[in-house]
Amino acid sequence: MKNTSRLFSTALAAVFLGLSLVLTPVGHAADGGLKSLRGAEIQAPDTESADPFKNAKDSAPIERNYVQQPPLIPHKSDGYTVTKNFNKCMDCHAWNRYKETGATKVSLTHFKTRDGQELSNISPRRYFCQQCHVSQADAKPLVANQFAPAQGMR
Ligand code: HEC
Ligand code: HEC
Incomplete structure (x- = not known):
């Protein structure tokens, strides 16, 4: 009996700890933590000037950065609708x-359903191309990074 009640209060404490973690606000912009x-400020209305829209030029296929990367779209794709x-x-x-x-x-992999069935046309899970493939613009990266492909796969 004693053990069960201890177990119960431990479980209760765990639930409250979980709740307090969930309820802790995440935006720290004001105290210099996260910055948008x-x-x-995260809550501020739109700033008055947006970057001008950068048009992608059509070009040859772009080299992939890692083996399973969905290739980048080397041509503009505005107006290409998928319904x-x-x-x-x-x-x-x-x-x-x-x-x-x-x-x-399109890659042969795009005909396979998630259950491994081979279809004669694009699989529903690959239907919305821009979910994975994106057009590129020659723009300054918002966040710097030092990504490099794994050794032996370059
Ligand atoms: C009018 C024809 C046309 C349409 C429509 C089109 N593409 Fe392309 N796409 C091409 C051609 C041609 C290439 C080969 C590179 C080039 O000449 O620009 C290409 C290349 C690509 C590549 C690069 C493949 C590689 O091997 O690197 C991807 C990815 C791609 N297109 C995705 C898309 C997606 C997604 C859409 C729809 C939003 C789309 N394309 C619509 C003609 C088209
Ligand atoms: C769930 C993500 C995903 C979706 C959705 C998707 N693709 Fe891909 N695509 C990939 C990946 C990953 C690759 C590279 C590996 C491979 O070939 O499967 C690829 C490869 C390609 C290639 C290059 C094939 C080659 O032989 O090099 C083309 C072209 C392409 N996709 C076009 C499309 C088009 C068009 C659509 C929409 C009808 C589409 N993809 C939807 C992830 C996706």
């Missing part, structure tokens, strides 16, 4: 289109 990238009924990307990247369009055909 746009250089204003329930139509996928503009597949207009050029489908296996029955790539020869005439000169695009890279």
